[in-house]
Amino acid sequence: MALKFLQAVPVIVIISILAFLLLSLLPGDPAIIIAGEQASPAAVEQVRRQLGLDRPFFEQLAIWLFNLARGDFGSSLILHQSVLSAVVERLPVTLSLAALSISFTIPVGVLLGSVAAYFRRTWIDSLVMTTALLGVSIPAFWIAILGVILFSVQLGWVPSSGFAPISQGVRPWFSSIALPALILSLFQIGFLSRMTRSAMLDVLGQDYIRTARAKGLSEWRTVGKHALRNALILIITATGILLSAAIGGSVIIEQVFALPGIGRMVVQAIMARDYPLVQGTMLILGFTFVMINLTVDILYTLADPRVRHD
Amino acid sequence: MTDVGLGSLATASVIAAPRGHGTLRRLLRHRSFMIGFSVILLLTLAAVLAPLISPVDPSAMRVRLRFRPPSSQFLFGTDMFGRDVFTRVLYGARVSLFVGIAVCVISGLCSAIIGVIAAQFRKLDGAIMRLMDALMSFPAILLALGIAAALGPRVSSVIIALTVAYIPAGVRIVRAAALTVREMDFVHAAQVSGASSLRIVTWHILPNCLSPLLVHLTFIFAYAMLAEAALSFLGVGIQPPIASWGNIIAEGRDYATEAWWVMLFPGIAISLAALSLNLLGDALGDMLDPRLKGGE
Amino acid sequence: MIMPLLSVRNLTVQFRVDSGWVTAVDDVSLDVGEGDCVGIVGESGSGKSVTALSILRLHQRATTRIPSGTITYQGQDLLRERGSTMRRIRGSEIAMIFQDPMSSLNPVLTIADQISETLRQHQGLTGVAARKRVVELLGLVRIPDATRRADDYPHRLSGGMRQRVMIAMAIACKPRLLIADEPTTALDVTIQAQILELLRDLRKELKMSVMLISHDLGVIAEFAQSVIVMYAGRVVEEAPVAQLFRRPVHPYTVGLIAAVPKLDSDAPRLATIAGRIPGPQEIIVGCRFSPRCALVQPRCRDEPPLMQPVSDGQSARCPPRILVLGERHG
Numbered sequence: 001m002a003l004k005f006l007q008a009v010p011v012i013v014i015i016s017i018l019a020f021l022l023l024s025l026l027p028g029d030p031a032i033i034i035a036g037e038q039a040s041p042a043a044v045e046q047v048r049r050q051l052g053l054d055r056p057f058f059e060q061l062a063i064w065l066f067n068l069a070r071g072d073f074g075s076s077l078i079l080h081q082s083v084l085s086a087v088v089e090r091l092p093v094t095l096s097l098a099a100l101s102i103s104f105t106i107p108v109g110v111l112l113g114s115v116a117a118y119f120r121r122t123w124i125d126s127l128v129m130t131t132a133l134l135g136v137s138i139p140a141f142w143i144a145i146l147g148v149i150l151f152s153v154q155l156g157w158v159p160s161s162g163f164a165p166i167s168q169g170v171r172p173w174f175s176s177i178a179l180p181a182l183i184l185s186l187f188q189i190g191f192l193s194r195m196t197r198s199a200m201l202d203v204l205g206q207d208y209i210r211t212a213r214a215k216g217l218s219e220w221r222t223v224g225k226h227a228l229r230n231a232l233i234l235i236i237t238a239t240g241i242l243l244s245a246a247i248g249g250s251v252i253i254e255q256v257f258a259l260p261g262i263g264r265m266v267v268q269a270i271m272a273r274d275y276p277l278v279q280g281t282m283l284i285l286g287f288t289f290v291m292i293n294l295t296v297d298i299l300y301t302l303a304d305p306r307v308r309h310d
Numbered sequence: 311m312t313d314v315g316l317g318s319l320a321t322a323s324v325i326a327a328p329r330g331h332g333t334l335r336r337l338l339r340h341r342s343f344m345i346g347f348s349v350i351l352l353l354t355l356a357a358v359l360a361p362l363i364s365p366v367d368p369s370a371m372r373v374r375l376r377f378r379p380p381s382s383q384f385l386f387g388t389d390m391f392g393r394d395v396f397t398r399v400l401y402g403a404r405v406s407l408f409v410g411i412a413v414c415v416i417s418g419l420c421s422a423i424i425g426v427i428a429a430q431f432r433k434l435d436g437a438i439m440r441l442m443d444a445l446m447s448f449p450a451i452l453l454a455l456g457i458a459a460a461l462g463p464r465v466s467s468v469i470i471a472l473t474v475a476y477i478p479a480g481v482r483i484v485r486a487a488a489l490t491v492r493e494m495d496f497v498h499a500a501q502v503s504g505a506s507s508l509r510i511v512t513w514h515i516l517p518n519c520l521s522p523l524l525v526h527l528t529f530i531f532a533y534a535m536l537a538e539a540a541l542s543f544l545g546v547g548i549q550p551p552i553a554s555w556g557n558i559i560a561e562g563r564d565y566a567t568e569a570w571w572v573m574l575f576p577g578i579a580i581s582l583a584a585l586s587l588n589l590l591g592d593a594l595g596d597m598l599d600p601r602l603k604g605g606e
Numbered sequence: 607m608i609m610p611l612l613s614v615r616n617l618t619v620q621f622r623v624d625s626g627w628v629t630a631v632d633d634v635s636l637d638v639g640e641g642d643c644v645g646i647v648g649e650s651g652s653g654k655s656v657t658a659l660s661i662l663r664l665h666q667r668a669t670t671r672i673p674s675g676t677i678t679y680q681g682q683d684l685l686r687e688r689g690s691t692m693r694r695i696r697g698s699e700i701a702m703i704f705q706d707p708m709s710s711l712n713p714v715l716t717i718a719d720q721i722s723e724t725l726r727q728h729q730g731l732t733g734v735a736a737r738k739r740v741v742e743l744l745g746l747v748r749i750p751d752a753t754r755r756a757d758d759y760p761h762r763l764s765g766g767m768r769q770r771v772m773i774a775m776a777i778a779c780k781p782r783l784l785i786a787d788e789p790t791t792a793l794d795v796t797i798q799a800q801i802l803e804l805l806r807d808l809r810k811e812l813k814m815s816v817m818l819i820s821h822d823l824g825v826i827a828e829f830a831q832s833v834i835v836m837y838a839g840r841v842v843e844e845a846p847v848a849q850l851f852r853r854p855v856h857p858y859t860v861g862l863i864a865a866v867p868k869l870d871s872d873a874p875r876l877a878t879i880a881g882r883i884p885g886p887q888e889i890i891v892g893c894r895f896s897p898r899c900a901l902v903q904p905r906c907r908d909e910p911p912l913m914q915p916v917s918d919g920q921s922a923r924c925p926p927r928i929l930v931l932g933e934r935h936g
């Protein structure tokens with residue numbers, strides 16, 4: 001297990017370097033781009049010095065890495081606050097969205113996939129799989145807009161935009177988050193149920209399932225205990241991917257529903273050319289995913305005894 | 311970081327990969343394959359033949375013809391600038407499908423090369439996989455967003471951005487398959503008979519990695535199209551007046567209640583394209599390892 | 607006459623393929639008596655495993671059908687019983703072990719967990735009592751260091767030990783019939799002998815009947831008391847074991863026994879049976895073995911032969927041969 005932590009370190013370093021390089025990707029002079037085309041040469045020079053862009057490349061990289069080690073992810077030009085605080089401010093929104101959608105996705109996805117696998121080649125299977133297929137094929141932003149039109153504008157069940165923090169009460173919070181989370185989970189449920197079905201089909205075809213039946217175990221116990229425990233391994237892997245997709249998807253969903261989350265902040269920062277903010281946020285997200293992947297790996301070793309001690 | 315899921319898929323596909331004429335016949339009889347393939351073929355043809363199908367200029371603005379609902383003259387109606395939505399959707403198909411195919415091909419090639427290198431040269435393997443893990447630590451959309459934003463809003467940026475975002479997954483699959491194939495007896499036989507490393511890689515290992523990669527690329531095509539639409543919708547992808555399914559929806563959003571047709575048809579188009587590609591991918595995966603879809 | 611423990615009559619099993627249904631088991635009948643040890647021998651594709659799976663109805667429901675036949679156990683026709691009855695019988699009265707012990711054990715559950723499942727299901731044993739019985743059973747199948755081994759996962763055990771665990775699971779509730787489908791095929795030869803010996807001893811101790819299925823004549827010769835030979839979905843001969851080897855009647859049996867290499871033989875080439883087993887989709891009118899039979903006659907190709915008795919305890923599905931033998935003995 002210590003090995004896994006060790007393996008994560010170089011990944012984190014590489015991510016940091018990649019994020020740093022993001023600015024270098026910009027064609028042209030980053031200082032001019034940040035200051036704006038219209039800015040006077042003096043203003044450009046000021047920006048250059050402010051961001052330390054006049055120092056040699058490796059010195060910049062060193063400063064960057066050093067700052068990261070201190071927990072300084074940079075400062076936003078537009079928001080006039082540190083990147084870290086900007087992200088933390090918006091964390092509740094994105095977290096609510098991701099958490100709610102995943103807590104809905106996992107039980108539904110696993111259930112649908114298992115049912116489809118158990119009743120494979122019947123109408124149940126076809127129905128579930130067609131639904132899943134639609135889930136992964138329909139663009140989220142499009143269905144989100146349609147959803148807003150239907151549920152907010154026409155039916156008035158939920159607000160069409162804005163986020164109500166839990167401090168204002170659970171009902172308002174839930175109302176503001178429900179539809180976005182639902183839309184977000186559509187793709188995820190489609191993905192998870194397909195993966196689960198494939199994993200369960202694999203497992204249900206194994207000899208030990210036949211042994212379980214030969215022992216006289218009920219179908220419930222056979223599938224529930226023997227099959228699922230084995231499919232769990234693949235499902236855990238899928239969940240890691242799901243979390244990644246959830247955060248990625250929230251970028252779009254937050255835009256459509258005007259939720260002040262991290263995703264929306266990134267898009268706005270890109271539009272406003274607030275590159276330090278973009279850089280810092282991407283980095284924080286990158287670190288987060290390394291942590292998530294690490295956790296998934298550890299959970300995986302816990303779930304599969306074959307990987308454990310050997 | 312956990313390769314098991316992908317690895318077992320790769321292994322199964324490598325072992326079960328069918329060859330030859332029987333494959334073609336089986337493909338033709340497979341319902342999902344035929345439906346998926348036909349639809350995407352139709353869409354591609356429509357895109358390629360766009361000027362013939364609708365000789366109207368997609369960017370031509372005729373203010374007097376604003377907000378016309380779908381009719382026999384304007385199949386999908388007109389938008390807020392009086393442009394013919396049907397033509398725009400057709401031309402949008404060109405952009406979206408082009409981006410999809412480009413991302414597919416380029417990331418496929420890169421994945422294949424990098425993946426095989428990683429599998430063959432243990433010393434480079436560690437470094438390559440750490441880099442891939444780092445890239446995969448970002449959700450593809452965010453990575454693409456960042457790169458596209460840095461490079462500017464145009465077709466090439468979107469293609470580069472999405473390619474970079476999707477290469478790591480492909481590398482994992484190729485590498486897993488290559489590692490499996492390497493251990494197989496026919497590779498040992500080739501080595502023993504004196505074949506050079508290069509020949510072994512190109513003749514023996516690579517072809518056997520293609521099956522799982524091909525299935526994966528079909529899904530990448532779908533993801534790339536959906537991602538391009540999302541990026542264009544957000545404003546960091548393809549900008550109007552060049553029509554992309556994503557930016558048509560973005561433009562139509564503000565007039566959703568008055569001119570619902572502007573938003574509806576491109577969305578249906580994207581869904582149809584993605585659906586057919588997913589069906590195609592499923593069918594190909596089914597061919598390679600029938601167990602996955604419950605063939606028996 | 608005493609009622610046999612298990613009686614299979616006219617069992618026909620069919621599989622679904624793209625073009626329709628194929629027959630894997632064709633009108634098979636056999637008996638297993640109390641305390642008997644029956645061996646079913648045949649090559650891959652002869653339908654022996656399918657027959658065994660049908661007894662406990664463990665076949666794939668979606669792609670298999672049983673258009674005719676009865677399997678009588680304790681006066682009930684197992685093919686027509688409800689699911690709940692079958693579940694009660696499986697594991698407690700009729701148990702089964704399979705060929706590959708690695709894939710037949712659940713890799714993510716401990717040995718103790720898997721064995722105690724049977725105990726909980728049929729005997730309601732849990733907790734300490736179950737644990738005690740598990741260790742007892744592991745000792746019975748001669749697994750050393752049973753207390754520690756019980757908490758191991760299957761992948762930590764060798765092939766032979768895993769098969770012992772399978773046997774322990776199977777005998778946990780003292781079944782009256784144990785069906786062993788190729789139990790030694792995946793094991794080394796020396797381990798094979800140990801497992802067979804274990805089965806033999808358990809049979810005596812627990813007074814249970816055993817139905818052993820194998821393609822290995824040596825295993826059958828060593829273990830079975832009576833033998834049933836299957837070919838292409840049909841029973842072609844049955845006899846007490848010694849008689850079968852001393853005087854095989856059906857040409858297929860003759861060829862099978864002749865094909866076993868003998869250490870003291872001077873023959874320059876190994877004996878084989880020409881031709882190959884017909885696939886389940888091939889329709890052969892008449893005797894299924896006729897395309898390969900050295901003694902084939904016109905009537906063999908025209909009408910399917912019936913089983914006929916040869917002497918007491920022995921029958922074969924080859925009228926011409928029986929006729930010849932009968933004439934010889936006058």
